[in-house]
Amino acid sequence: MATPVLDKEEAAGKPEPGFADSPYITVTFRIRRFNPEVSAEATWEDFQLEIDPKERVLDGLHKIKWDVDGTLTFRRSCAHGICGSDAMRINGRNRLACKTLIKDINPEKPITVEPIKGLTVLKDLVVDMEPFFQAYRDVMPFLVTKDTNEPTRERLQSAADRERFDDTTKCILCAACTSSCPVFWNDGQYFGPAAIVNAHRFIFDSRDEAGEQRLEILNDRDGVWRCRTTFNCTDACPRGIEVTKAIQEVKRALITRRY
Amino acid sequence: MKIHKYDTVIVGAGGAGMRAAIEATKRSRTAVLTKLYPTRSHTGAAQGGMAAALANVEEDNWEWHTFDTVKGGDYLVDQDAAEILAKEAIDAVLDLEKMGLPFNRTPDGTIDQRRFGGHSRNHGEAPVRRSCYAADRTGHMILQTLYQNCVKEGVEFFNEFYVLDQLMTEVDGVRKSAGVVAYELATGEIHVFQAKAVIYASGGTGKFFKVTSNAHTLTGDGQAAVYRRGLPLEDMEFFQFHPTGIWRMGILLTEGARGEGGILRNKDGERFMEKYAPVMKDLASRDVVSRSIYTEIREGRGCGPEGDHVYLDLTHLPPEQLDAKLPDITEFARTYLGIEPYTDPIPIQPTAHYAMGGIPTNVEGEVLADNTTVVPGLYAAGEVACVSVHGANRLGTNSLLDINVFGRRAGIAAAEYSHKADFVELPENPESFVVEQIERLRNSTGNERVATLRRELQETMDANVMVFRTEQTIKTAVEKIAELRERYKNVAIQDKGKRFNTDLLEAIELGNLLDLAEVMAVSALARKESRGGHYREDYPNRDDVNFMRHTMAYREVGADGSETVRLDYKPVVQTRYQPMERKY
Numbered sequence: 001m002a003t004p005v006l007d008k009e010e011a012a013g014k015p016e017p018g019f020a021d022s023p024y025i026t027v028t029f030r031i032r033r034f035n036p037e038v039s040a041e042a043t044w045e046d047f048q049l050e051i052d053p054k055e056r057v058l059d060g061l062h063k064i065k066w067d068v069d070g071t072l073t074f075r076r077s078c079a080h081g082i083c084g085s086d087a088m089r090i091n092g093r094n095r096l097a098c099k100t101l102i103k104d105i106n107p108e109k110p111i112t113v114e115p116i117k118g119l120t121v122l123k124d125l126v127v128d129m130e131p132f133f134q135a136y137r138d139v140m141p142f143l144v145t146k147d148t149n150e151p152t153r154e155r156l157q158s159a160a161d162r163e164r165f166d167d168t169t170k171c172i173l174c175a176a177c178t179s180s181c182p183v184f185w186n187d188g189q190y191f192g193p194a195a196i197v198n199a200h201r202f203i204f205d206s207r208d209e210a211g212e213q214r215l216e217i218l219n220d221r222d223g224v225w226r227c228r229t230t231f232n233c234t235d236a237c238p239r240g241i242e243v244t245k246a247i248q249e250v251k252r253a254l255i256t257r258r259y
Numbered sequence: 260m261k262i263h264k265y266d267t268v269i270v271g272a273g274g275a276g277m278r279a280a281i282e283a284t285k286r287s288r289t290a291v292l293t294k295l296y297p298t299r300s301h302t303g304a305a306q307g308g309m310a311a312a313l314a315n316v317e318e319d320n321w322e323w324h325t326f327d328t329v330k331g332g333d334y335l336v337d338q339d340a341a342e343i344l345a346k347e348a349i350d351a352v353l354d355l356e357k358m359g360l361p362f363n364r365t366p367d368g369t370i371d372q373r374r375f376g377g378h379s380r381n382h383g384e385a386p387v388r389r390s391c392y393a394a395d396r397t398g399h400m401i402l403q404t405l406y407q408n409c410v411k412e413g414v415e416f417f418n419e420f421y422v423l424d425q426l427m428t429e430v431d432g433v434r435k436s437a438g439v440v441a442y443e444l445a446t447g448e449i450h451v452f453q454a455k456a457v458i459y460a461s462g463g464t465g466k467f468f469k470v471t472s473n474a475h476t477l478t479g480d481g482q483a484a485v486y487r488r489g490l491p492l493e494d495m496e497f498f499q500f501h502p503t504g505i506w507r508m509g510i511l512l513t514e515g516a517r518g519e520g521g522i523l524r525n526k527d528g529e530r531f532m533e534k535y536a537p538v539m540k541d542l543a544s545r546d547v548v549s550r551s552i553y554t555e556i557r558e559g560r561g562c563g564p565e566g567d568h569v570y571l572d573l574t575h576l577p578p579e580q581l582d583a584k585l586p587d588i589t590e591f592a593r594t595y596l597g598i599e600p601y602t603d604p605i606p607i608q609p610t611a612h613y614a615m616g617g618i619p620t621n622v623e624g625e626v627l628a629d630n631t632t633v634v635p636g637l638y639a640a641g642e643v644a645c646v647s648v649h650g651a652n653r654l655g656t657n658s659l660l661d662i663n664v665f666g667r668r669a670g671i672a673a674a675e676y677s678h679k680a681d682f683v684e685l686p687e688n689p690e691s692f693v694v695e696q697i698e699r700l701r702n703s704t705g706n707e708r709v710a711t712l713r714r715e716l717q718e719t720m721d722a723n724v725m726v727f728r729t730e731q732t733i734k735t736a737v738e739k740i741a742e743l744r745e746r747y748k749n750v751a752i753q754d755k756g757k758r759f760n761t762d763l764l765e766a767i768e769l770g771n772l773l774d775l776a777e778v779m780a781v782s783a784l785a786r787k788e789s790r791g792g793h794y795r796e797d798y799p800n801r802d803d804v805n806f807m808r809h810t811m812a813y814r815e816v817g818a819d820g821s822e823t824v825r826l827d828y829k830p831v832v833q834t835r836y837q838p839m840e841r842k843y
Binding site: 035036037038065066067069070071073074075076077078079080081082083084085099101122123124126129133137141142143145150153154155156157158159162165166169170171172173202205207208 | 295296298299300301303304352353356357358359361362363364365366367368369370393396399400403407408410411445474475476508510587591594595708709710752753754756757758759760761762
């Protein structure tokens with residue numbers, strides 16, 4: 001915030017101005033470390049930080065990486081909950097590190113940070129995302145139409161028809177839902193909630209004509225019927241998608257063949 | 260080291276890269292190299308919409324859109340390119356709808372449209388509803404839709420591959436693109452991609468600022484790779500500061516909030532934009548609004564104990580409208596500020612947002628080696644490129660448009676080129692530059708830290724080359740950047756490993772930011788006028804006689820190895836519109 005301030009002496013050296021009303025606190029980050037180039041075993045490591053509690057868990061991870069231990073490894077990009085890079089298990093729950101403020105997760109106690117579960121850990125908080133994206137690709141996540149003669153202008157869609165699948169268009173493919181699902185943990189073959197959410201997004205789109213095919217894919221023994229409605233996925237979704245409800249709607253569509 | 264051979268290689272998998280990939284894959288053997296998983300790209304953070312004169316809700320036409328784009332860019336826009344942008348906008352939106360994009364709809368079922376800054380009816384008479392949108396998630400929907408269609412078309416991605424060098428080979432006196440060198444994050448392995456055509460679509464450079472809407476990964480890797488190989492960068496002094504970033508954090512709050520009726524207010528509750536832009540008010544172009552905000556702050560009418568921000572007021576809008584049209588940005592205010600936008604105004608400040616400048620191209624996406632000569636086999640599209648459709652200031656909703664129109668054009672042109680062209684021989688030891696760079700960083704015993712240098716760079720950029728600039732502030736930045744570039748030679752990293760070495764990549768990214776910051780500051784120092792996003796307090800007027808021309812910056816290496824930025828200039832293409840005084 002420098003441009004409008006003609007006298008810039010204020011800005012130098014001090015903590016961010018204006019944070020005087022919320023003093024820095026000391027927080028312990030307890031992070032699950034794993035580097036196969038160093039050791040085959042994963043271990044916990046504690047880091048003490050002075051941090052403003054209004055900052056994000058991602059800010060804490062950056063402080064560690066940038067000022068303490070450059071080997072700490074995690075994915076991140078947008079830092080405000082849109083790109084889906086930094087899903088991790090924070091205090092035992094799947095969240096985006098950039099959407100979780102320190103003050104909201106009881107900084108009195110050590111904050112535990114682990115990789116999301118059910119996907120192979122490659123280094124520290126980085127997991128192998130390929131099986132997750134493969135399940136997504138397997139549900140035909142794209143609009144299929146059978147027109148041989150496309151309309152010149154846009155296809156018409158009523159606001160109500162557009163609303164029907166609005167919730168599942170919000171998905172950012174962060175894997176927080178899929179990697180919170182106990183069925184997915186126990187059986188890596190299960191498509192998982194995120195893939196079903198993305199199938200739902202097209203099955204209930206009035207413009208799409210491949211609903212039957214997608215339903216057959218999800219009728220597989222590794223499909224929607226594996227869901228045990230534990231609602232972990234709904235709790236985990238950083239976009240507020242009613243994931244379990246979407247899965248239930250797909251199950252109902254399979255029974256009634258109406259969607 | 261591995262060597263790969265493809266007809267077309269695309270660098271980057273945001274909107275421009277994937278739009279290009281959809282075309283190129285249909286026509287040629289194509290690989291997309293991306294440092295992020297495609298759906299992580301920053302196109303997904305764009306919110307408000309994509310401009311196209313569909314005229315679904317009121318009278319509109321592409322000529323009005325062209326005029327607004329030229330005027331918005333303060334007459335530094337190449338008018339032939341702006342005309343293509345506005346004309347092809349209509350099909351670009353319709354193509355996305357046919358690919359499945361879930362646009363908001365009118366009661367008739369057509370694509371709904373809303374107002375946006377600088378877009379007007381009949382050459383500035385009043386705001387017009389031109390932005391096609393999907394709530395405040397238009398960029399997210401575009402990114403998802405393009406990725407979905409890449410899956411459908413079977414596009415081949417190399418995810419988490421960082422392109423670190425552009426390969427050039429001289430053939431019969433002509434320098435041609437031969438391919439790229441990439442670093443695989445997962446393994447640390449070097450990959451050489453030999454390609455007939457290379458398209459850069461790697462996005463912006465916003466991370467050289469501190470308060471920015473840009474992702475951590477927007478470090479200008481494409482611009483830097485091309486610049487280091489002696490190719491020019493155009494108009495780098497023009498950077499857009501979006502008026503409404505979340506105070507201190509810089510997170511974007513869409514202009515669509517003002518399109519829906521939101522109002523900017525100072526500490527007295529005054530709707531101050533009425534003073535600065537009597538017709539368009541809060542929907543004046545972004546450079547105008549950002550300067551107005553800082554003028555209010557400088558004159559003591561800023562909000563808060565430090566008087567360092569203003570308010571975006573949405574409290575007069577019905578909660579149902581906020582929920583339906585602006586669900587994400589209202590959630591950002593709740594998450595990051597603990598503020599309820601139904602009842603409380605949101606503290607905002609301008610945030611570094613978009614690079615108008617970049618790798619110069621013509622309207623086919625072909626990269627230029629100078630003012631006129633095309634580099635055979637090299638293309639660029641999107642924020643990394645400068646066509647120039649944005650001139651000195653981009654209009655809101657024209658970037659999602661740009662990536663679709665020029666991403667498509669570059670994809671087609673590159674694939675068609677690769678049909679008729681042969682592979683160019685790779686230079687000897689093509690990987691050598693990248694290997695040396697990596698080994699130097701890995702083995703460095705220097706005492707400088709990446710994070711320290713990056714913070715100092717960001718502080719100096721925010722302080723000296725932001726919304727208001729003077730010769731003195733820009734010189735301060737030039738000197739500081741030179742110091743940082745010197746200290747960068749002593750930078751050391753802690754992670755010496757091969758797997759997922761993001762410590763190493765952050766050091767390389769910082770090197771790119773330092774190179775580009777220097778180009779920006781040197782270009783800004785030489786432009787002794789005020790135009791669009793470049794405002795010089797010591798030269799407050801636009802100077803069409805001396806400066807209605809594009810800056811072209813080249814890297815020069817002296818006999819002693821010293822590096823300098825050499826500036827040249829390129830004429831602006833003018834067709835329909837004579838420069839006029841810019842009023843909103």
